[in-house]
Amino acid sequence: MKYVVRGEKATFHPGERDKSYWPVEEHEVTIHDMRPIREKLSFDRNGFVLVDQHSEVTDFTDKVEIETAYAAEIEALVTRLTGAAKVVTFGPIIRTNAGGTHGHNQPAFGAHVDYGDRTVRDFTYDLLPKEEADRRLQGRYMLINLWRPIVPVESAPLAVCDASTVHREDLFDSEVVGGLGDFNRRSLWGFNLAWTPDHRWYWVPGMQPQEVLAFKLFDSNPDAVQFTAHSAFDDPTAPADAAPRQSIEIRTIAYMS
Numbered sequence: 001m002k003y004v005v006r007g008e009k010a011t012f013h014p015g016e017r018d019k020s021y022w023p024v025e026e027h028e029v030t031i032h033d034m035r036p037i038r039e040k041l042s043f044d045r046n047g048f049v050l051v052d053q054h055s056e057v058t059d060f061t062d063k064v065e066i067e068t069a070y071a072a073e074i075e076a077l078v079t080r081l082t083g084a085a086k087v088v089t090f091g092p093i094i095r096t097n098a099g100g101t102h103g104h105n106q107p108a109f110g111a112h113v114d115y116g117d118r119t120v121r122d123f124t125y126d127l128l129p130k131e132e133a134d135r136r137l138q139g140r141y142m143l144i145n146l147w148r149p150i151v152p153v154e155s156a157p158l159a160v161c162d163a164s165t166v167h168r169e170d171l172f173d174s175e176v177v178g179g180l181g182d183f184n185r186r187s188l189w190g191f192n193l194a195w196t197p198d199h200r201w202y203w204v205p206g207m208q209p210q211e212v213l214a215f216k217l218f219d220s221n222p223d224a225v226q227f228t229a230h231s232a233f234d235d236p237t238a239p240a241d242a243a244p245r246q247s248i249e250i251r252t253i254a255y256m257s
Contacts, residue, residue, distance in 0.1 A: 001029045001159075001201070001231060002110040004192035009173045015183050017103045022110060027195045031159050031233065034202040043082070043142075047163025047228035048215035050204060053077055053148075060150050060248050066092050074146050074250055081214060082142065084254035088127045091180040091251045097156040097232075098244035104181045107156045107232035107245060111193035112174060113166075114217050115143060118189045120253060127253075139257035142226075143218040147249045153207040154242035160215050161193070161229040162200040170194045171227060190217075193229040203233075217251075 004010055005023040013019040034041065038050045057070045075087040095107050120143045124133045147158055171191035179188045193199075204211060215228040232245075 001195075001233060002026055003195040004110070004172055004174075006170075006194040007172065008192075009175070010192050011175045011177060012179075013103075013177045014106075014108075015102070015104045015178050015181075017106075019177075022192070024110065025195060029199065029201050031201040031203050033205055035204060043144075043214075043216050044225055045164060047166075047225050048160050048202075048213060049081065051077070051081070051212050051214060052210055053212045054210050055148070060094060066248070066250075070248075071250070074252060077146070077212070078144055078214070078252045078254050082144070082254045082256070084142075085257050086136065086255045087252050088124075088255075089250050089252050090123055090127060092248060093181060093250075094150070094246070094248050096244050096246045098246075107158075107247075109232050111161065111229045111231045113171060113191040113193070113227050113229050114145060114251065115188055115190040116218055117220065120218055122186070124253060136255040136257075137220075139220075139255060141220050141256065142216055142224075142254045144214055144216050144252045144254055145230075145249055146252065147213045147215070147247060149207050149209050149211070150246040150248055151209065151243065153204075153245055153247070155235065155238050156232045156245040157203050157205075157207065157235055158213065158247070159201050159203045159231055159233050160213065162202065163216065163225045163228040165198045165200045166193065166227045166229050167196070167198075168227070170196055171229075191227070191229075199229075 010022040071089040078087045176188040219226040
């Protein structure tokens with residue numbers, strides 16, 4: 001697993017990755033199959049859950065279909081999982097490790113937490129009228145990512161780190177320049193994870209398109225389990241002719257009041 005060197009701030013350019021500064025420290029980790037414990041997983045205990053959720057979307061490359069039909073499906077799912085009063089979506093990205101893929105759409109290798117409070121608040125004001133944004137941000141709110149394979153995963157699977165084993169003192173600032181497929185987007189702010197032996201990693205072997213991994217990245221309640229670090233990784237058991245990974249992820253902000 002690729003971790004950040006402790007104490008280092010990283011600057012990541014997803015569209016021009018050779019410009020990035022992300023000092024890496026590699027550590028061998030055990031990644032556990034989460035399926036046997038899926039019924040015991042919860043946002044409050046682990047920061048992530050695995051759910052079966054069929055999608056009616058027929059073309060995940062259709063921007064309009066993603067921003068309407070798929071966004072509505074995801075908002076309904078997060079509402080069901082959290083009981084939120086309102087859910088908004090942003091930042092859908094398709095990722096693949098197929099040859100020739102643009103940097104914006106390549107899997108992200110390196111333990112990270114997408115965004116923290118600064119960027120969650122920025123997107124709240126982008127997506128909601130100011131008066132409503134002011135009101136929603138006075139209550140509790142959570143940033144949750146929803147990750148789904150488009151085809152069964154044979155290579156570059158996603159691993160998540162049990163958020164109860166991630167400590168704030170092991171997270172170091174990450175600036176994402178030109179993220180979410182937009183070179184002109186303002187910087188997004190999150191964290192990279194430095195190694196400790198306490199981390200407990202999970203994945204879903206052969207993950208299927210009807211399975212969705214929902215993981216919490218930020219919670220305005222400072223006492224809540226949050227900061228679910230995650231990363232793509234090279235599966236040492238994958239066959240040499242494994243098909244490229246194709247997945248879609250979309251971020252949500254769940255406002256509890």
